Amino acid sequence: MADETETTRLTAWVHGSVQGVGFRWWTRSRALELGLVGHARNLPDGRVEVVAEGPGRDCRRLLDTLRTGNSPGRVNTVVERWSDPRGGLDGFVER
Template sequence: MPATDGGGPATGAEPARLTAWVRGHVQGVGFRWWVRARALELGLTGSASNLADRRVEVVAEGPRDACEALLEKLRAPGTPGRVDGVVERWSAPRGGLRGFVER
């Protein structure tokens, strides 16, 4: 079983926060809209934001298994544009997020 940042066992239903940085041709191609749609389908809250260095930052909170499903979708073929790589960071949820927004 994967471990959380705290070292304890992780379960699919425990709340988690995923921050993912997606690089490639992901700006100006509908990528953030696509991420928002997938996140909402999975019941996640958060945001997808363009960064100045042409990456997109995705922040998602919800059940860990739903966050993992979103991460798989980010890495899978079929995204708008072209994804060259995804770097992820897991942490405890902070809360305070409503819906899923594009920035």
């Protein structure tokens, strides 16, 4: 993961009962509170993919929030990947 203040890209795959329960909307709200840009989208296999860019510390906070169990639905596990930011994102949207 990048330095705490350096812009980074987090891709997280959320496994569990997370589709059809408001999870993407909830994730969008948390990401916007942190000032992150990106998206949350349902995948055909039942996971939700979350892509967020912003300061490393804020991406880490979002990841920690996804893992709290205080979200809609039920999160079984979250798989993460850190990479360089790609830019070109505006706001945080549900796809």
